Amino acid sequence: MRINSTVLLTLTLLTLMLGSGSVSAFLGFDIGSKALKGVTTPDSRPTTKFNNAKTGSSQHGGTFLKEEEILKIVKARIEGKTRTKSEKIEEEEEEDTTTNKQKQKPQEEIQEKPQAGFPVTTESGGVNFSVQSARYSGGALQLQVNLQNKGKDSVRFLYSFLDITDNKGRTLSGSTDGLPSELPANGPTFSGTVSIPTALLDDVKSISLSITDYPAQKLKLEVSDIPVGK
Template sequence: MKLTINPGVRTSLTLITIMLAIGGVTGLVGFIFGREALRGVSQPIVNPILSTSMGEGNRGRQSFLKEEDIIAQAKKLTGGDEINSPPKQEAPSPSPKPEAKNENEPEEALTLGEFPIVGEDQGIRFEVSSARTQGDELVLQVSLKNDSSQGVQFLYTFLEVTNDKGESLSALTNGLPTELPAGSDVATGTINISQALLRNAKAINLKLSNYPNQDVELHVPAIPVE
């Protein structure tokens, strides 16, 4: 019986044979080149206790340093029997602690000028009893009283605040009533003005008119703020 080989198998075997042959030749050539490149190269002596000055005649023989020589070299490198230690760092002196602020101490509140300063018209009294700085604001303590026989109304958007140069300033009112009946009790409140608006002003002026008739004009001039 004649054995027939499939042409595909024959081709595969041929390719494998060629690849093995090429691999063998490549490996042999690499070995030859590597051997030639390393010819004359020997492993260096890396043992620290062996002499580093061994010549060709002493190659293969090991010479050891004496214990006394090793100790002498160690002392020479360390500067004697004592091993050098890094200098001690002085501890920084503690900085003085800032004085603690008394929690019960009120925020900056400096009373200015001489008070009270009063403006009156037709039995209506507008009084500024004090001025103080609080934070970044000037706070005016004010009061209104109606001793006339008729009630009056106020709209505080009509409150005019000017400095001693006649420049208008914006202000906020707190606690003042919009209506004062005839013979009313004293009503108190505050007027707050940002200190950034005051700049170098030495005094400010207040003018308040009733609403809507505006026939009552209350002027409080020259309130010291410097």
């Protein structure tokens, strides 16, 4: 009898312990649920953030343009910049052209306007010899001369035989450049220069040039009273 009463007491104690544990667990769960009510975990998903951003922007009154409208705006801006650049290039070209014309006009006027006292010409046997201008440059007097043969036969010259004299009859030395050794019959006008050192022209007012054909010496070309005053 004593054994049965002991077993019964043990079972009763175990039942009470299990019951009190269950009641405690239920009460703890219920209290914790009530305490955590209204508390939520943060949403870290990127799609959710993007959706929230879109919702926020729409709430602030923002608008999104269509793809066609964006392309039209970009195209218009590109065309506007291109036209602006082309207009600037055209304006610069016009300015350069105007500037070049303004620079060229004085030179053309100088070339077209003959120098005082020139040209000085002579003719013999169908050959025309003329001095177009006289200018000092590089320590020498530069005479611009032209030769043209209008005759039926060609004419040869040896320019080392060119005689140069001043207004006092003194012989001067000089050199030629650009003149042909032979003038063809009915040929074009040939241009060249006769250079005389400036040191030989200190007190000279005018000079004369004389040359004959070589070797026939059938004609004589002589240009006199060429003004060379400084």
